[in-house]
Amino acid sequence: DTGVSQDPRHKITKRGQNVTFRCDPISEHNRLYWYRQTLGQGPEFLTYFQNEAQLEKSRLLSDRFSAERPKGSFSTLEIQRTEQGDSAMYLCASSLDTSGEQFFGPGTRLTVL
Amino acid sequence: GENVEQHPSTLSVQEGDSAVIKCTYSDSASNYFPWYKQELGKGPQLIIDIRSNVGEKKDQRIAVTLNKTAKHFSLHITETQPEDSAVYFCAASIGGSTLGRLYFGRGTQLTVWP
Numbered sequence: 001d002t003g004v005s006q007d008p009r010h011k012i013t014k015r016g017q018n019v020t021f022r023c024d025p026i027s028e029h030n031r032l033y034w035y036r037q038t039l040g041q042g043p044e045f046l047t048y049f050q051n052e053a054q055l056e057k058s059r060l061l062s063d064r065f066s067a068e069r070p071k072g073s074f075s076t077l078e079i080q081r082t083e084q085g086d087s088a089m090y091l092c093a094s095s096l097d098t099s100g101e102q103f104f105g106p107g108t109r110l111t112v113l
Numbered sequence: 114g115e116n117v118e119q120h121p122s123t124l125s126v127q128e129g130d131s132a133v134i135k136c137t138y139s140d141s142a143s144n145y146f147p148w149y150k151q152e153l154g155k156g157p158q159l160i161i162d163i164r165s166n167v168g169e170k171k172d173q174r175i176a177v178t179l180n181k182t183a184k185h186f187s188l189h190i191t192e193t194q195p196e197d198s199a200v201y202f203c204a205a206s207i208g209g210s211t212l213g214r215l216y217f218g219r220g221t222q223l224t225v226w227p
Binding site for chain 2 (some may be wrong): 033102
């Protein structure tokens with residue numbers, strides 16, 4: 001399968017714990033995006049990378065959130081000291097900067113108890 | 114920032130009928146408008162998109178129209194089938210030749226009855 005993959009697909013954690021999610025984009029795509037989606041809403045932008053450079057961060061991305069894309073390939077999104085309000089689906093998408101079409105992965109569903 | 118409004122929030126049609134979903138956007142600098150289909154437990158799937166230099170685009174049973182003056186765009190699905198049942202999202206992007214973040218509408222739950 002050459003699509004966007006995310007791991008894990010589901011994560012249940014207790015409030016206050018740290019969690020890390022991984023995204024592997026389509027191999028030739030140089031842009032990688034993170035979005036968050038809560039029930040009944042459209043995805044909301046969190047941040048995006050062009051190669052290894054983080055080019056934009058939403059104000060939704062509090063200082064408890066950090067994202068990296070160290071070698072311009074896969075990316076990780078870490079949430080520290082999780083809160084119940086962090087419960088959501090975390091979606092990753094990738095694109096070529098020349099076309100802009102974003103292709104999404106299956107998402108990681110986070111539940112904070 | 115950009116604000117995308119989507120209507121209706123739910124839509125029920127009989128198999129074979131047409132379905133239309135409408136979106137408006139606020140920022141005249143937006144120039145890329147994709148539509149996504151999301152099935153339960155899955156990520157959004159790109160089904161069609163349109164750029165601001167085009168007024169209409171078709172792909173088999175799906176078409177999208179764009180009115181830049183009125184700042185609205187619509188998704189048209191003809192000859193609907195039960196497998197078209199899903200949540201549909203419109204989105205808009207600002208950025209000229211270097212497209213960045215997408216701003217999404219709140220989604221339309223489409224149900225197609227056999």
